[in-house]
Amino acid sequence: MNKVQEAIVRPSGWRGIVADWSGDQRAFKNVSWGKAMMWIFLLSDTFIFGLFLLSYMTVRMSTIVPWPNPSEVFALTIGDRKMPLILIAIMTFILISSSGTMAMAVNFGYRRDRVKTAVLMLLTAALGATFVGMQAFEWTKLIVEGVRPWGNPWGAPQFGSSFFLITGFHGTHVSIGVIFLAIIARKVLRGDFDRERRGFFTSRKGNYEIVEIMGLYWHFVDLVWVFIFALFYLW
Amino acid sequence: MVDGTLGAVGAVPPAEVEDMELYHPKSWVTRYVFCQDAKVISIQYSLTALSIGLVALVLSWLMRLQLGFPSVFSFIDANAYYQFITMHGMIMVIYLLTAILLGGFGNYLIPLMVGARDMVFPYVNMLSYWVYLLAVLVLVASFFVPGGATGAGWTLYPPQAILSGTPGRDWGIILMLASLIIFIVGFTMGGLNYVVTVLQARTRGMTLMRMPLTVWGIFTASVMALLAFPALFVGAVMMLFDRVLGTSFFMPALVEMGQQLQYGGGSPILFQHLFWFFGHPEVYIVALPAFGIVSDLISTHARRNIFGYRMMVWAIVAIGALSFVVWAHHMYVSGMNPYFGFFFATTTLIIAIPTAIKVYNWVLTLWLGDIHLTVPMLFALGFIVTFISGGLTGLFLGNAVVDVPLSDTMFVVAHFHMVMGVAPILVIFGAIYHWYPKVTGRMLNEALGQLHFWITFLGAYAIFFPMHYLGLVGVPRRYHELGEAAFNTPSVGTLNAFITIVALIVGAAQLVFLFNLAWSLVRGKEAGGNPWKATTLEWQTPETPPAHGNWGKELPVVYRWAYDYSVPGAEEDFVPQNQPVVARAGAREGAPA
Ligand code: HEM
Ligand SMILES: [Cu+2]
Numbered sequence: 001m002n003k004v005q006e007a008i009v010r011p012s013g014w015r016g017i018v019a020d021w022s023g024d025q026r027a028f029k030n031v032s033w034g035k036a037m038m039w040i041f042l043l044s045d046t047f048i049f050g051l052f053l054l055s056y057m058t059v060r061m062s063t064i065v066p067w068p069n070p071s072e073v074f075a076l077t078i079g080d081r082k083m084p085l086i087l088i089a090i091m092t093f094i095l096i097s098s099s100g101t102m103a104m105a106v107n108f109g110y111r112r113d114r115v116k117t118a119v120l121m122l123l124t125a126a127l128g129a130t131f132v133g134m135q136a137f138e139w140t141k142l143i144v145e146g147v148r149p150w151g152n153p154w155g156a157p158q159f160g161s162s163f164f165l166i167t168g169f170h171g172t173h174v175s176i177g178v179i180f181l182a183i184i185a186r187k188v189l190r191g192d193f194d195r196e197r198r199g200f201f202t203s204r205k206g207n208y209e210i211v212e213i214m215g216l217y218w219h220f221v222d223l224v225w226v227f228i229f230a231l232f233y234l235w
Numbered sequence: 236m237v238d239g240t241l242g243a244v245g246a247v248p249p250a251e252v253e254d255m256e257l258y259h260p261k262s263w264v265t266r267y268v269f270c271q272d273a274k275v276i277s278i279q280y281s282l283t284a285l286s287i288g289l290v291a292l293v294l295s296w297l298m299r300l301q302l303g304f305p306s307v308f309s310f311i312d313a314n315a316y317y318q319f320i321t322m323h324g325m326i327m328v329i330y331l332l333t334a335i336l337l338g339g340f341g342n343y344l345i346p347l348m349v350g351a352r353d354m355v356f357p358y359v360n361m362l363s364y365w366v367y368l369l370a371v372l373v374l375v376a377s378f379f380v381p382g383g384a385t386g387a388g389w390t391l392y393p394p395q396a397i398l399s400g401t402p403g404r405d406w407g408i409i410l411m412l413a414s415l416i417i418f419i420v421g422f423t424m425g426g427l428n429y430v431v432t433v434l435q436a437r438t439r440g441m442t443l444m445r446m447p448l449t450v451w452g453i454f455t456a457s458v459m460a461l462l463a464f465p466a467l468f469v470g471a472v473m474m475l476f477d478r479v480l481g482t483s484f485f486m487p488a489l490v491e492m493g494q495q496l497q498y499g500g501g502s503p504i505l506f507q508h509l510f511w512f513f514g515h516p517e518v519y520i521v522a523l524p525a526f527g528i529v530s531d532l533i534s535t536h537a538r539r540n541i542f543g544y545r546m547m548v549w550a551i552v553a554i555g556a557l558s559f560v561v562w563a564h565h566m567y568v569s570g571m572n573p574y575f576g577f578f579f580a581t582t583t584l585i586i587a588i589p590t591a592i593k594v595y596n597w598v599l600t601l602w603l604g605d606i607h608l609t610v611p612m613l614f615a616l617g618f619i620v621t622f623i624s625g626g627l628t629g630l631f632l633g634n635a636v637v638d639v640p641l642s643d644t645m646f647v648v649a650h651f652h653m654v655m656g657v658a659p660i661l662v663i664f665g666a667i668y669h670w671y672p673k674v675t676g677r678m679l680n681e682a683l684g685q686l687h688f689w690i691t692f693l694g695a696y697a698i699f700f701p702m703h704y705l706g707l708v709g710v711p712r713r714y715h716e717l718g719e720a721a722f723n724t725p726s727v728g729t730l731n732a733f734i735t736i737v738a739l740i741v742g743a744a745q746l747v748f749l750f751n752l753a754w755s756l757v758r759g760k761e762a763g764g765n766p767w768k769a770t771t772l773e774w775q776t777p778e779t780p781p782a783h784g785n786w787g788k789e790l791p792v793v794y795r796w797a798y799d800y801s802v803p804g805a806e807e808d809f810v811p812q813n814q815p816v817v818a819r820a821g822a823r824e825g826a827p828a
Binding site: 024026 | 431476
């Protein structure tokens with residue numbers, strides 16, 4: 001078997017990149033397969049979200065019926081004050097906070113601190129689940145008020161269609177993230193990555209790196225939310 | 236040629252990553268059915284794709300029977316005809332060509348050619364196949380649901396795709412969209428594997444610029460597919476919503492049979508943009524692997540290094556990038572702003588430059604080559620010829636003014652069949668004749684192969700060449716019957732009957748090929764490890780067919796590019812990529828090169 005050795009000293013900056021790409025074995029030195037795969041997947045997923053948002057903007061411009069006013073539709077009456085966008089503000093705050101806890105989890109993962117990593121991942125999952133829960137609340141509220149994918153009381157039917165489509169697709173991403181956070185947190189807690197326990201299907205050795213890969217996905221989902229927030233709720 | 240990037244011969248950098256850990260099958264099921272070995276997955280992909288491709292072939296016979304002998308076959312009514320074209324087109328483009336070139340050839344050749352033991356994530360790779368199979372089954376199911384398969388045309392343009400006049404609007408269109416979505420999910424799992432394997436799992440000494448062009452083609456096509464399929468995904472999801480939930484993403488206000496429909500305010504043109512943002516790159520997703528493979532076939536069977544290797548690589552990358560900015564040349568007649576037409580005609584013609592470079596380089600590779608007219612070589616030459624004819628008509632259609640009268644005529648059908656139907660299919664056949672010995676350890680029968688080639692090649696010209704004429708006199712595409720129109724002259728009828736007869740013969744000739752595949756598996760000549768005396772790594776495996784893990788204990792080390800054929804002074808007329816020193820004729824053993 002080939003012995004793994006430190007690569008020869010490489011130049012830095014642009015010359016380094018050129019050297020890496022004209023070298024053998026790996027184009028991105030020091031990037032593992034798993035991370036490379038997640039990055040490329042996220043690039044592809046960016047195209048999906050980007051095209052969904054572009055399509056939403058196109059139908060918003062093509063429809064001749066006026067578009068409902070988001071700050072009225074997405075307002076909650078608390079006490080007797082009408083608070084525009086209050087729920088979305090809280091949801092956004094929660095999701096962004098979960099990015100923070102995720103980043104801390106990654107950090108503790110690299111220090112091989114089993115318990116702290118797992119707790120922070122579970123906290124991230126809990127924040128994610130809260131986000132999905134609040135989204136469910138928002139969906140229910142709008143459905144009760146008569147918003148349907150094919151129409152709504154206030155204006156262009158494309159409002160409901162795009163709303164359910166885009167927030168639904170994003171919510172699915174968050175939910176999948178929550179499930180995987182829970183699964184990986186369990187593995188961390190059980191010590192799979194300290195003992196390099198082999199995967200059941202893959203028979204590859206477990207590694208704390210998976211926490212970081214999970215982190216990439218999670219930050220991406222949060223970042224996408226910022227765009228949805230800006231383009232759907234604030235426009 | 237030992238290029239300079241890695242310094243002198245022998246100075247290969249040490250391994251940077253540990254050797255790959257493989258899943259070792261524990262039972263028959265994990266060895267042959269739910270198998271994680273890319274080679275088995277490749278065979279599964281290829282056989283599934285060929286089987287569903289046969290369905291598309293039979294559909295093309297039925298369409299041809301109707302066109303050649305109108306009203307003789309009463310079961311092919313207008314609705315059935317539309318269903319046949321739609322399913323034929325979609326199956327051929329996506330479920331056959333894309334699947335076999337990326338899932339089939341990609342899986343077999345990428346790990347072997349870059350010197351890896353397997354794809355980087357074999358388990359995900361395995362899932363990719365099973366999801367693809369599910370997509371195929373959902374597609375096939377659509378033939379059997381009430382109302383039958385969709386007849387919307389392979390472009391599935393709304394609003395008609397989901398209106399009640401279109402056959403299969405009840406279930407067919409739903410299953411078609413679902414199947415496409417599933418296909419894309421499955422492809423993504425595979426595509427990520429192909430891309431990461433090429434980027435991050437090459438063996439020692441294998442630089443990007445030493446990779447065989449086959450790998451370059453499949454790699455670039457995979458990257459493109461990961462960026463283009465999202466558009467189809469988004470379009471399919473939104474149309475599914477329009478059909479099932481009654482949303483109006485693509486649906487304008489409509490009156491049907493005097494009744495105002497519930498739809499309104501959507502943009503049908505939006506779907507066309509999404510479809511062709513996927514659809515045009517798709518043409519090159521099919522073409523680039525074919526380009527790559529054909530370069531290697533030509534170089535190997537003409538015993539000559541590929542002409543302008545670097546140019547070939549950059550041409551592949553340039554075509555891949557440019558093909559994302561030409562999509563609206565399919566929409567000249569959709570009522571776009573004419574300035575858009577100007578922009579897209581320009582970009583389209585720019586793509587002709589790298590494409591022409593490739594054609595010149597193939598021809599220059601053949602120039603003064605020691606051409607062996609083996610079956611793979613015949614198919615490769617056939618590809619160059621058909622690709623040139625198809626490419627030239629593309630220059631006509633790429634110009635907005637010329638396209639307007641030709642759009643939606645048989646001229647378009649002739650063009651795209653030559654360039655993305657026949658040409659890639661010829662490469663696929665050539666590639667199967669070339670690599671079958673590695674996959675099975677036996678050669679395909681040469682005589683049957685020659686017969687298959689000549690019938691297919693000449694037949695393809697006899698079928699599709701006359702269609703240019705039909706298009707020029709004005710015969711429209713997607714017409715079930717021509718009726719008494721002015722363009723329906725006696726010569727049109729005769730030609731249509733002629734085309735149909737040839738199409739049936741060409742179809743039957745494919746049975747020869749299938750028979751050859753089965754017969755040679757048992758009776759074929761023993762191939763040995765490297766029957767074509769080729770340089771690339773897959774021919775240097777310790778065992779043929781390669782074992783699980785491809786290489787023995789040690790991974791191969793690469794010292795040179797893939798095209799050291801007929802090196803002057805060398806003892807043999809080829810130097811494998813993993814051979815450090817060129818053995819000089821008459822020189823003492825192991826002398827430095
Ligand atoms: C024996 C070989 C083939 C024959 C005889 C054949 C024949 C036909 C015919 C008769 C049509 C319908 C023309 C019309 O009425 O508009 C058609 C459409 C089409 N074919 Fe083929 N074909 C063959 C192979 C292929 C291959 C290999 C591809 C792969 C790219 C392909 C892709 C298509 C597409 C995309 C359409 C358009 C469908 C539509 O209009 O929606 N065909 N073909
Ligand atoms: Cu195009």
